[in-house]
Structure formats: structure tokens, C-alpha cells
Amino acid sequence: MKRENVVGRANVEDTPALEAYYRELEKRELGALWNFANEIEPWFPQPKSVPILWKWRDIEPLVRKAPELVSAEKAARRVVVLVNPGRKEWSAAAGLLYTGVQIMNPGEFTSAHRHQASALRFIMEGKGAYTVVDGERLSLGARDFVLTPNGTWHDHGVEAGGTQCIWQDGLDIPLMNSLDANFYEVHPQVVQTPAPLPRENWKKPYSPVFLYKWDSCFAELRTEKIFEYKNPLTGGSVMPTMGARLELIKGNTRPIRHTGSVIYQAAAGHGWSEVGGQRFEWEEKDIFVVPSWTRYRHGAAAEAVLFSFNDFPAMQALGLYREAED
Ligand SMILES: [Fe+2]
Numbered sequence: 001m002k003r004e005n006v007v008g009r010a011n012v013e014d015t016p017a018l019e020a021y022y023r024e025l026e027k028r029e030l031g032a033l034w035n036f037a038n039e040i041e042p043w044f045p046q047p048k049s050v051p052i053l054w055k056w057r058d059i060e061p062l063v064r065k066a067p068e069l070v071s072a073e074k075a076a077r078r079v080v081v082l083v084n085p086g087r088k089e090w091s092a093a094a095g096l097l098y099t100g101v102q103i104m105n106p107g108e109f110t111s112a113h114r115h116q117a118s119a120l121r122f123i124m125e126g127k128g129a130y131t132v133v134d135g136e137r138l139s140l141g142a143r144d145f146v147l148t149p150n151g152t153w154h155d156h157g158v159e160a161g162g163t164q165c166i167w168q169d170g171l172d173i174p175l176m177n178s179l180d181a182n183f184y185e186v187h188p189q190v191v192q193t194p195a196p197l198p199r200e201n202w203k204k205p206y207s208p209v210f211l212y213k214w215d216s217c218f219a220e221l222r223t224e225k226i227f228e229y230k231n232p233l234t235g236g237s238v239m240p241t242m243g244a245r246l247e248l249i250k251g252n253t254r255p256i257r258h259t260g261s262v263i264y265q266a267a268a269g270h271g272w273s274e275v276g277g278q279r280f281e282w283e284e285k286d287i288f289v290v291p292s293w294t295r296y297r298h299g300a301a302a303e304a305v306l307f308s309f310n311d312f313p314a315m316q317a318l319g320l321y322r323e324a325e326d
Contacts (some may be wrong), residue, residue, distance in 0.1 A: 007250065020156065025141075026149035045293035051278050051289035052094075064164075072105070073108075079101065079102045080099070080103075082287060090177070098172070102168075104129065109157025113184065113186050115185070117150060120238070121145070123142055123166045124167050127162045130161060142169070143267055146216065149238075152188050155191045157191075166244070168287065170244075208231070208233060209232060217246060236313070237312070241311060241313055241317075243313050244310070245310075249269075253299065256323060256324070257296065258322060260292055260310055262310045264282075265285065269302060271304040272299050273288060275296040
């Protein structure tokens with residue numbers, strides 16, 4: 001069925017009088033809806049983000065070069081950002097999600113700050129990394145998952161006796177900026193003085209658990225095949241806007257599509273994904289994205305693990321989450 005023939009969709013021929021009328025409208029910051037209604041009211045989601053795979057072997061040399069060129073102190077956050085070619089204006093990896101790869105040498109640290117954007121990290125490699133979240137100091141090892149929920153003070157670094165550390169940052173910066181709701185503050189101290197964070201009568205909208213160690217998550221994943229990082233108090237997502245999970249892939253998954261975006265990192269093993277008709281061959285530390293309403297499936301000949309984070313909690317909270325197996 002041709003869309004322009006469907007009742008309720010615009011099909012207006014331009015005439016000199018109409019064109020003159022459009023120019024009059026434009027002069028007064030006005031517009032004729034019938035000219036762009038099809039664009040702003042699509043039949044189904046039309047993400048600007050494209051499916052994309054970043055191979056670790058392409059990212060890694062550039063990530064490792066950053067510390068040679070700029071100090072962690074001067075950069076404040078020395079991160080190589082993964083920007084979707086369709087979402088450059090929002091610095092998004094896909095949809096409303098941002099991701100970057102951060103590198104830190106032993107003894108380096110970032111100064112304490114907080115922001116309205118929620119953040120999560122998946123540690124890719126290294127020993128001695130730590131983060132301090134609202135005063136609580138957490139030691140991070142490879143494949144650990146850690147939260148810095150919105151509004152929490154945080155600083156992080158690598159102990160002097162550690163090794164060069166690399167992790168993936170995931171934030172909802174594009175969501176905060178598209179809602180015009182982002183804030184950023186600098187802590188009065190350069191680094192926070194560590195102190196235990198009380199958990200009694202926890203009323204905050206995010207998980208009281210900030211650190212999810214790989215070994216225990218992986219043990220559960222082996223039996224469940226999918227491991228959701230959860231807020232243990234609610235059984236829901238770790239933060240109000242973003243969720244995260246591990247998936248054990250062996251054989252093929254069923255094709256699915258849904259609203260909301262997903263950023264994947266291959267945490268172990270190798271396999272492939274078909275995303276919007278494109279085939280991505282991935283191996284450990286490769287990062288790829290699934291834009292909203294894009295059909296995809298995964299596969300692996302031998303057991304592989306995919307880490308991912310998503311904006312499903314934000315979509316669900318707004319009643320916008322929808323999925324289809326077709
Ligand atoms: Fe931050």
C-alpha cells in the first residue's frame with residue numbers, strides 16, 4: 001500500500017500560491033504540519049541510529065594512545081567515545097544511550113563530581129581500579145559491573161601498585177540532554193574521603209548494591225542463561241533509566257525487536273549477531289549496538305557471554321516498551 005494513498009496521510013501538491021504561503025509561515029517561525037506530519041508521526045519508530053560494530057582491535061590502539069597524549073588530570077575524563085554516525089549531535093552510541101572506553105594508568109584518578117545522568121561501568125581489564133560512590137570505596141576487577149547512579153558523588157582511579165585499567169562507561173547522557181534535565185557539580189574535595197554508606201531505610205530509586213562481582217554473576221548466568229543486574233529491594237532494574245544484563249549465547253537466539261536501544265560488549269568468547277540485516281562477527285571486548293525497533297538475533301558455536309545495557313526501564317516507566325517476535 002502506498003503511504004500517500006492512505007487516508008489520514010498528507011498528499012498535497014505544491015502550487016505557487018502554497019509555496020508563497022509556506023514562505024510566509026517560515027518568516028514567522030510557523031510551519032504547515034501536512035508537509036512533515038509523515039516524518040514526525042512515523043508508522044513505526046524510525047531510529048536515526050544505525051547498527052554498528054566497533055572491533056576492539058580497532059579501538060584498542062587508539063585507547064592506549066590517549067594516555068601518551070593527554071594526562072588523566074588535564075582530560076578530567078580520558079575517554080574515547082563511541083559515537084553512532086546517525087546520532088552525532090547527541091554523542092549517542094544508539095538512541096538515548098552514550099558509551100565510551102576509559103583508560104587509566106596506575107596512580108591516576110579523576111576528581112570527584114556528580115551529575116543527573118546515571119552511569120554504569122563494565123571493567124574490561126586491569127588490576128587495582130577503584131571507584132568511590134557517595135563515599136563508599138569499591139575495588140574493581142575484570143568484568144565487574146559497577147553503578148554510579150544519578151546524583152551520587154563519584155571519583156575513580158587506579159591504585160599506584162595496579163596495572164593499566166580499561167573499562168566501558170555507559171550513561172544516559174543523551175536522554176538527560178534531550179529532556180533538558182542534566183546537571184553537573186564538582187565535589188568540594190578533589191577526591192572523596194572514603195566512609196561506609198548506610199543502607200538502612202533505603203528510599204533511593206536505585207539499587208543499594210553498587211558493585212556486582214563477575215564471579216557470582218557468572219555463576220548465576222550459567223544456570224539461568226540470562227542474568228539481569230537487579231535492585232535486590234525491588235527486583236527491578238538497577239537504576240530508573242537503565243538496565244543491564246549478561247546473556248549466555250550458545251546456538252542461535254530467536255529474532256526479536258523492541259523499542260529501546262541496547263549497547264553490547266562481548267564479555268567472553270566469540271559469536272555473531274544479525275542486527276537490522278547486517279551480520280556482525282564479534283569477539284571479546286568488541287562493542288556493538290541495536291537501535292530501537294531493529295530486528296536482531298545472536299549466535300555462537302561455543303559458549304559466549306554478552307554484556308549489555310539498555311534504556312528499557314525508561315521506556316517501561318513511560319509506558320513505551322513494546323516488543324515483537326517476527
Ligand atoms: Fe561521572
